C-alpha cells in the first residue's frame with residue numbers, strides 16, 4: 001500500500017487539541033470503531049494524503065500482507081481489527097492471503113517436524129540402575145505384565161511389587177529427562193484459558209500453574225508431549241516447563257479439569273489446505289479479533305482469537321475464541 005507507507009512526515013509534531021479537523025476525518029472517525037479507533041489509528045500518512053488531517057503521532061495501520069496490492073483506502077474498515085499474528089490486514093482478501101501463508105508454514109514447516117526417534121533407557125533398567133528395585137522384582141513385574149498383556153511396567157511394579165508410585169514417576173522423569181512436578185494449589189478453573197479442552201483430553205496436557213506471570217508448568221502423566229508443549233508456548237507467549245505428575249494425582253486433576261468450564265471452541269474438519277485456510281480466514285473476518293495466532297498441534301491447527309487486547313499473562317476468559325481444525329489426510 002504505497003499511499004499509506006509513503007511518508008512519515010509530521011510524526012513528531014505535537015498533537016493538536018482537536019485532531020479531527022476536516023470533513024474527511026469525520027468520515028473516518030464515524031466509520032471506524034466508535035471514533036476513538038479512528039483517531040488513534042490516524043497517522044501522518046493519512047494526513048499527508050488528505051492534506052487536511054493532523055494525526056496524533058500514531059502509526060497509521062498499514063496492511064500486514066506483503067502481497068497486498070491494494071492502493072485503496074478502505075474507509076469503512078476499522079484500522080485496529082482484525083489482527084492476525086500481530087498484523088492488521090486491509091481486506092478479507094489480504095486476511096486470506098496471510099492465513100494461507102500461516103497454514104502452509106504450520107503444515108509444511110516446523111510444526112510438521114516429526115520427533116526424531118529418541119532411544120530411551122527402559123524404565124525397568126532406570127529403576128534397577130538407581131537401586132530402586134531388584135532384578136528379581138523387575139523379572140516378576142515383567143512376567144506379570146506379559147501374562148496379563150495389559151498395563152505398563154510401572155503399573156505392575158506398584159501393584160505387584162510394592163514399589164511406590166512416586167518412585168515410578170521419578171524414574172519416568174529420568175527416562176524422559178524432565179522434572180516431576182507437584183500438584184499443589186492447582187487452580188483448575190483459572191487455567192482452562194490456556195489449553196483447549198480437546199488438547200487437555202487428547203494429549204493429556206494439564207496446565208498446572210503460572211509462575212511469575214511468564215512461566216507455565218505443564219504436566220503429563222507418563223511421558224511429555226513436546227509438540228503440544230511447544231504449541232502452548234507459542235500460543236500463550238509463556239515459557240512452558242513440561243514435567244510429569246504422579247499418576248494418581250494426575251488422574252484426578254485431569255478429570256477435574258475436563259469437567260471445568262473452558263472458553264468457547266469451534267471444531268472444524270477440512271479436507272484440504274485451501275479449505276482450512278478459507279475457514280480460518282472467514283472466522284477472523286467475522287470475529288475481528290484484536291489479535292489472533294495459528295499453531296499446529298499434531299494433526300490439528302489451533303487458531304486462537306483474542307477479541308480484546310490482553311493485559312495479564314492469562315487471557316480473559318470471555319474474550320477468547322478458539323478454533324480447532326483437524327487436517328484430513330488426503
Ligand SMILES: [Zn+2]
Nearest residue numbers: 063068090094
Ligand atoms: Zn492489504
